[in-house]
Amino acid sequence: MSLSGSAAPAPTAAGPVASAAARAHLFTTGTVERYRHVLADGIDRVATRIAAADRPCTGVTPDDLAPRVAAVDLDRPLGDTGAALDELHDVYLRDAVYFHHPRYLAHLNCPVVIPALLGEAVLSAVNSSLDTWDQSAGGTLVERRLVDWTAARIGLGPTADGIFTSGGTQSNLQAMLLAREEAYARVAGSSTTRLSRPEVLSRLRVVTSTAGHFSVQKAAKLLGLAADAVITVATDADRRMRADDLAATIARCQRDGLVVMAVVATAGTTDFGSIDPLPRIAGICTAAGVWLHVDAAYGCGLLVSPTRRHLLDGIEQADSVTVDYHKSFFQPVSSSALIVRDRRVLRHATWHADYLNPARMVEQRIPNQVDKSIQTTRRFDALKLWLTLRIMGPDAIGALFDEVVDRAAGAWRMLTADPRFEVVTRSQLSTVVFRYRPTGVGRDLVDAANLHAREALAASGAALVAGTKVDGAHYLKFTLLNPETTLDDVACVLDLVADHAGRYVRTAIGGTMACPVA
Numbered sequence: 238m239s240l241s242g243s244a245a246p247a248p249t250a251a252g253p254v255a256s257a258a259a260r261a262h263l264f265t266t267g268t269v270e271r272y273r274h275v276l277a278d279g280i281d282r283v284a285t286r287i288a289a290a291d292r293p294c295t296g297v298t299p300d301d302l303a304p305r306v307a308a309v310d311l312d313r314p315l316g317d318t319g320a321a322l323d324e325l326h327d328v329y330l331r332d333a334v335y336f337h338h339p340r341y342l343a344h345l346n347c348p349v350v351i352p353a354l355l356g357e358a359v360l361s362a363v364n365s366s367l368d369t370w371d372q373s374a375g376g377t378l379v380e381r382r383l384v385d386w387t388a389a390r391i392g393l394g395p396t397a398d399g400i401f402t403s404g405g406t407q408s409n410l411q412a413m414l415l416a417r418e419e420a421y422a423r424v425a426g427s428s429t430t431r432l433s434r435p436e437v438l439s440r441l442r443v444v445t446s447t448a449g450h451f452s453v454q455k456a457a458k459l460l461g462l463a464a465d466a467v468i469t470v471a472t473d474a475d476r477r478m479r480a481d482d483l484a485a486t487i488a489r490c491q492r493d494g495l496v497v498m499a500v501v502a503t504a505g506t507t508d509f510g511s512i513d514p515l516p517r518i519a520g521i522c523t524a525a526g527v528w529l530h531v532d533a534a535y536g537c538g539l540l541v542s543p544t545r546r547h548l549l550d551g552i553e554q555a556d557s558v559t560v561d562y563h564k565s566f567f568q569p570v571s572s573s574a575l576i577v578r579d580r581r582v583l584r585h586a587t588w589h590a591d592y593l594n595p596a597r598m599v600e601q602r603i604p605n606q607v608d609k610s611i612q613t614t615r616r617f618d619a620l621k622l623w624l625t626l627r628i629m630g631p632d633a634i635g636a637l638f639d640e641v642v643d644r645a646a647g648a649w650r651m652l653t654a655d656p657r658f659e660v661v662t663r664s665q666l667s668t669v670v671f672r673y674r675p676t677g678v679g680r681d682l683v684d685a686a687n688l689h690a691r692e693a694l695a696a697s698g699a700a701l702v703a704g705t706k707v708d709g710a711h712y713l714k715f716t717l718l719n720p721e722t723t724l725d726d727v728a729c730v731l732d733l734v735a736d737h738a739g740r741y742v743r744t745a746i747g748g749t750m751a752c753p754v755a
C-alpha cells in the first residue's frame with residue numbers, strides 16, 4: 238500500500254517555487270543588492286514627498302482616507318516594490334502629517350536629524366534585540382554608555398543607571414513601579430502589625446501638580462493603586478508646582494496615615510513648558526523621605542543647551558528622571574529613557590527566566606538589559622542618539638533646542654503685543670498657549686470661535702496648531718520644535734487664526750458687530 242494515498246493532495250511545484258520567491262525578500266547574505274535597491278527606492282520616495290511638502294498636512298479626513306485603505310486586498314500582494322510604494326503614496330505618504338514642515342506647530346513632535354535616521358536604518362536592518370547580551374553584543378554596551386552619559390548630564394553620580402524605553406509614558410510607569418516597590422518594602426518592613434500587600438498599596442499616594450502629565454494617572458491605575466492615589470497640587474501663575482502646597486499635602490497625607498510613595502515634578506509641562514521649582518521640591522522630598530521623580534520628557538533638551546542648562550538645577554537630586562529624546566533631542570519616535578540615582582532599584586524590574594536570563598548570568602557578570610526593563614524584545618533605539626552625538630555632538634542638539642526656545646519667546650512677545658489675542662503665561666521652553674479674544678463677545682462664543690479656528694486651519698492644511706483647556710476655557714497652543722519656523726510663519730498663522738475665528742464670530746452674531754479683526 239502506497240503511503241501517499243490518493244486522498245493526499247499531489248505535491249505541486251507551487252510550494253518550492255513560492256518559497257524560493259519569498260526567500261528573495263529575506264535580508265540575507267545573498268540578497269544585499271536587493272536590500273540596497275529597495276531601500277534606495279523607499280528613501281527616494283520619502284525625499285521626493287518631503288521636498289514637495291508645501292503644507293504640514295492635506296487636511297484629509299478619516300472618511301476620505303478610510304475607503305482607500307479598506308480597498309487594499311491584503312491577501313493579494315502587488316509583488317513589485319514600485320507598485321507598493323505607489324499605493325503607499327495613496328494611503329499614507331500623500332496625506333501624512335509632516336512634522337518637518339515649519340507650520341506644524343501642534344504637538345510635542347520634532348523634526349528629526351539625519352544622523353538619527355541613519356541610525357534607524359542601521360538598527361532595523363541588523364535588528365539587534367537589546368534584552369540580552371547574546372542578542373545584541375555591542376548594542377548593549379552602546380546603550381549603557383548613553384545611559385551613563387545622560388545620567389552624568391543630569392548629575393546623578395556614580396551609582397546611577399537606567400534603561401531605554403518606548404517613551405515618556407513607559408518611563409513614568411517604570412519609575413512609579415520602582416517607587417511603589419521601594420515604598421512597599423519600607424512600609425511592610427517597618428510595620429509592627431502584619432499588613433497585607435493590598436492594605437499597603439491602598440495607602441500609597443503619588444503627588445504631582447495639576448499641570449503634570451496624564452501618564453502619571455495611568456501608571457497609578459496600571460500599578461493597582463487606589464482610584465484616588467494621585468493627588469494634584471496647585472500651580473502658581475506660571476503653572477509651576479506650588480512648593481508650599483506640596484509640603485502641606487505631604488504633611489496632610491502623613492497625618493491621615495497615608496504614604497506618599499513619590500512626588501512627580503515636571504521639568505517642562507506639556508502645555509505650558511513650565512519647570513517646577515526643582516531645588517525646593519527636592520528639599521521637601523529629602524526632608525520627608527519621599528522618592529522624587531522628575532518628568533523631563535520635554536525639558537530634557539536643556540541637558541545639552543549651551544545657554545539654559547541652569548533651568549534644570551535641582552534635577553540632580555532626583556531619584557529617577559524621564560527623558561524623551563524623541564521630544565527635544567530631534568530623534569525619531571521611539572527614543573526615551575528612565576534614569577535612576579541608585580542602580581539597585583532596577584531590581585524591581587528583574588525576573589529570571591531559565592531560557593533567557595537565568596540568575597547565574599548575573600554572577601557571571603553578563604550584561605542583560607532585560608534585567609532592568611519592563612520590556613523583553615526591545616529595539617536598539619539608543620543607536621540613533623549614538624550616531625547623533627558622534628556626528629553632530631551634544632552642543633549642536635542643544636543649539637537647535639535653544640533656537641526653538643528663543644522662537645517661542647519671540648512668539649510670546651508678538652502675541653502679548655497683539656490686541657486680537659490673549660496669552661496665558663510665558664513658557665520656559667517652547668510652547669505658547671493663547672486664544673483669539675474679541676472684546677464684547679460672550680465666553681461660549683469665544684470658546685467656539687477658537688475651536689473652529691483650529692479645525693478650519695487643520696482642514697485647510699495651511700498650518701497645524703494644538704488646542705487645550707485652561708481653567709475650563711478653550712485655548713490654542715503652539716509647540717515650537719522646528720528651528721526652521723520663523724516669526725514670519727508665526728505671524729502668518731496668527732493672521733489665519735484671527736481670520737477663521739473672526740469670521741466665525743461675525744457669522745454667529747449675524748454680522749451686526751464690528752469685529753476687531755484687523
Ligand SMILES: *Cc1c(COP(=O)(O)O)cnc(C)c1O
Binds near residue numbers: 405
Ligand atoms: C510627552 C510627555 C510624556 C509622555 O511621553 P510619550 O513619549 O508620549 O509617551 C510624559 N510627560 C510629559 C511631561 C510629556 O510632555
